[in-house]
Amino acid sequence: MPGPPFGSPRSSGELRASLTSIRDTFSNRHHSLDFAYSHAHYLRNRILAVGVIFLLLTPLWALVDAMMLPRELWSITLIGRGLLLAGLLGVLLLARASREHIGRIRLSAGFLLALPAAFYALVLILLPNGDASRLAGYAFIPFLLVAALSVFPFTILESLAAGLALLWLLAFAQMVDGSWLTPAGFEGLWLLTSLLVVSLAANHFQLSLLMRVYRQATHDPLTGLLNRGALSLHLEKLQAWRREEQSSGSLPPCAVLMMDIDHFKKINDTHGHSVGDLILAEFARVLLAQTRNDDCVARYGGEEFVILLLNTPGDRAAEVAERIRRAVETHHFPDHNHLRVPVTASIGVASLQGDEAPEQALERADAALYGAKEAGRNRVMAAT
């Protein structure tokens, strides 16, 4: 029996999506700066939560040490616990103070996992030979840390590096307690490796879910462009960035383009809503092709689009707008039969004046767009 007609393209699409998803969760090289900020924010919340748990457990376990170890050994672990506590406190303060600093947040995550591991290694080094077997609750530290990897939205590469370091720590502990290359030692290594594989899978699923949620919250599903909410955030960021630059003596020129497809209702009415959707998606592709990677291209709503041009003076912005207008006018927008649907757009351009809020420039661009429509459409008009 033949399969469903959508079978093979769908599965090859799924395969490609899975491969892209693995590439995106393997390392953060392909992550956009915006996603990197969201990712770091999420990571920071996890660091604060897990850091507090570690901070509470560390002094509590000193009681078990007190019961299990003779006084002179207990004092060694107590000093170690004091150092660990101070380190964890430092990590929490660093993470708390690093709201916008992606690098510092990643550093805090690294320290959060490295400190308990270093504490365990230090105790193993300082305890006299043979006394390591008297420790209770220490041998599970590498296992606890590998399991903790799954709580964080780490990339696979980050977790793999941490996991290998923890495998090394376990091997070192086995050499100290004499179980290295024994059946019990192999069992421990196998268990830790299996846990690491589970944690890597958890990292992959957690990070890809985070990406999907981020994308759904910030992108328009039809065109793949930024949505209006994400545009508002970009306008705020643009404002903050310009203020920062202004305080250091320079004010980068920026411009806002607001554009609208002409007589789009007529396109919908003539060719159907689904062709209207195709044209919106194709229009977005034209906009992306005509702009730089740094420019922010967003769907404002319906058939209205906004572009923020950074480091672009007004006359240059008007040239970009005119280039877009021409590209739209000459582009082949196909209907379902690949026949050309004539499409034109009207564009309003406003360059940011002094320390004017970008939202205000957007309003001026909107007024200019209205002027372009009034003047006959398929034209660029600069805001006053």
Ligand SMILES: Nc1nc2c(ncn2[C@@H]2O[C@H](COP(=O)(O)OP(=O)(O)OP(=O)(O)O)[C@@H](O)[C@H]2O)c(=O)[nH]1
């Ligand atoms: N296919 C499709 N149509 C949409 C979408 N969003 C908005 N529209 C349609 O876009 C049309 C916009 O119509 P109008 O606001 O009258 O503007 P217009 O026909 O483009 O006329 P001018 O802007 O004055 O040139 C409406 O018919 C909406 O239904 C969408 O996502 N898909």
